Amino acid sequence: MMVRINDNCTGCGRCIVDCISDAIMIKDGRAKAVRPCIACGHCYAICPVKAPVLSGVDMEDVEEINPAAFVDSKALLHTIKGRRSIRKYQERSIEEDKLDLLFEAGRYTATAVNYQDLRFIVVQERLAEFKELIWNGLAEMAKSPEKYPDIERYAGHLKKKAENPADDYLFRNAPAIIFVVTDRPVDAGMAAQNMELAAVAQGLGVMYNGYMVRAANMVPGAAEWLQTMGRPVSACMLAGYPAVTYLRSAPRKEADVIRK
Numbered sequence: 001m002m003v004r005i006n007d008n009c010t011g012c013g014r015c016i017v018d019c020i021s022d023a024i025m026i027k028d029g030r031a032k033a034v035r036p037c038i039a040c041g042h043c044y045a046i047c048p049v050k051a052p053v054l055s056g057v058d059m060e061d062v063e064e065i066n067p068a069a070f071v072d073s074k075a076l077l078h079t080i081k082g083r084r085s086i087r088k089y090q091e092r093s094i095e096e097d098k099l100d101l102l103f104e105a106g107r108y109t110a111t112a113v114n115y116q117d118l119r120f121i122v123v124q125e126r127l128a129e130f131k132e133l134i135w136n137g138l139a140e141m142a143k144s145p146e147k148y149p150d151i152e153r154y155a156g157h158l159k160k161k162a163e164n165p166a167d168d169y170l171f172r173n174a175p176a177i178i179f180v181v182t183d184r185p186v187d188a189g190m191a192a193q194n195m196e197l198a199a200v201a202q203g204l205g206v207m208y209n210g211y212m213v214r215a216a217n218m219v220p221g222a223a224e225w226l227q228t229m230g231r232p233v234s235a236c237m238l239a240g241y242p243a244v245t246y247l248r249s250a251p252r253k254e255a256d257v258i259r260k
């Protein structure tokens, strides 16, 4: 992508200093894009007169940033310590505006080379249909373990389900599941973490579900149903209103830190 510099430019050069791609130069007292870049948008974010223009994005979608309004470090750390993997949920759907905020938090996450190639899929309305697809798919795969060696991991889930059809161990009765689809697992994990914090900030909770990631990728028909467009599900979180209240943080190992 090539940034365009509009007539507002005063030639202050801030964009040049902050450009990761060395894509901008001063020419005749004004900034000029001289080569394609990764479209990280730093030039626009730093420009006092909004001179850079990026293509393929909504330039009106940015917001003015006030560092004084950032969450303070104590509150942030308290939230991080207070978040828990939620395995019991209230019977209550997540409101659309709350989901929107999660996707906003995911969308603004750093991505390698500014790739931004993440698809967020929320299954809430059609969750019963999805569950049926997964449970039936796993049961079917279990009939051919030689063809699907990973099905062994779900033996316990399937046994519980067979003993008690109401057992929802895999889905934990969560009202929603959020999938992050990308072939870049680090990008997915980071987006998921931002979404978790955005969830907690709204009274919601999540649980990363490694089993569901694997199931979504291996159960025949699941990827098509989810509309992953041929890319892997790289992260998955159950989500909803917690039905439990934690009174304190959980103990953790000491941080393994090396300072040099």
Ligand SMILES: Cc1cc2nc3c(=O)[nH]c(=O)nc-3n(C[C@H](O)[C@H](O)[C@H](O)COP(=O)(O)O)c2cc1C
Pocket (backbone or CB within 6 Å): 083, 084, 085, 086, 087, 207, 208, 209, 210, 211, 212, 250
């Ligand atoms: C990548 C990943 C996959 C996870 N998969 C599962 C899972 O399949 N089932 C589960 O009960 N918890 C899962 N967890 C949650 C962890 O067990 C949990 O984070 C850990 O026990 C610490 O508890 P806390 O998150 O409440 O602090 C997963 C966590 C991560 C980061």
